[in-house]
C-alpha cells in the first residue's frame with residue numbers, strides 16, 4: 001500500500017506520520033511537498049499535524065485553500081482513504097471535507113499530554129481492529145482542538161455513526177467529547193489525538209498500530225485480489 005504524507009510549510013508531524021507507516025508498518029510511503037503534488041498513484045493520503053502557514057487566521061485555514069486540497073478532494077471522492085491528524089483534521093474541516101470546526105481549547109492554552117479515547121465506531125476502514133468502546137491512549141498536542149458543530153450537524157453525526165473517537169475526560173471543551181469524526185461515506189477520518197505518535201512501546205503507547213493495520217488490511221481486501 002502506498003501512502004502520501006502531505007507536507008505544508010509549517011507541518012511538523014510529517015516525519016512522525018512517515019515513520020509510522022514506512023518504518024513501523026513497513027508500507028510504501030512518501031513525503032509529498034504540497035506544491036509538487038500528483039496524488040494519482042497513492043492509495044491513501046495522510047494530512048499530518050503541525051502549524052501549516054503558522055496557524056494564521058485559524059489552524060488549517062490557509063492550507064485548506066491550497067491546490068493540493070483539490071486533489072485530496074478528488075482522491076476522497078473516489079472512495080480512497082484520507083486521514084487527517086491534528087492540523088490535518090483542521091485542514092479537513094476548513095476545506096469542508098468534514099463538518100464542524102476546531103476552536104481554541106477551552107482553557108485557551110496549548111495542551112500536550114496523553115489522553116484516553118473511547119472507540120465509538122469500530123466499523124470504519126480505520127477502526128476495524130479495535131473493539132467497540134475499547135479504551136485507547138494517544139497523545140494530544142494542540143491549541144485549537146475544541147471541536148464544535150451546530151445541533152443539527154451533531155444529530156446527523158450521531159445518526160450516521162460518524163463519531164469515531166471520543167475523549168474519556170474531555171480536555172479541550174469539544175462538543176459531545178468528540179475527538180475524531182468520519183465523513184458520511186466512511187473514507188475520510190479526522191482526529192485531534194495522534195495515532196502516529198503511539199506506535200511503539202518507547203512512545204508510551206502503541207494503540208495507534210491497530211489504526212494503521214486496519215487501513216492496510218482493509219485496503220488489501222478491497223484492492224488486492226489475492227490478499
Ligand SMILES: NC(=O)CC[C@H](N)C(=O)O
Pocket residue numbers: 013048049050051052055059085086087088110141142143144145
Ligand atoms: N500538533 C498539531 O497539529 C497542532 C495543530 C494546531 N497548530 C493547533 O495548535 O491546534
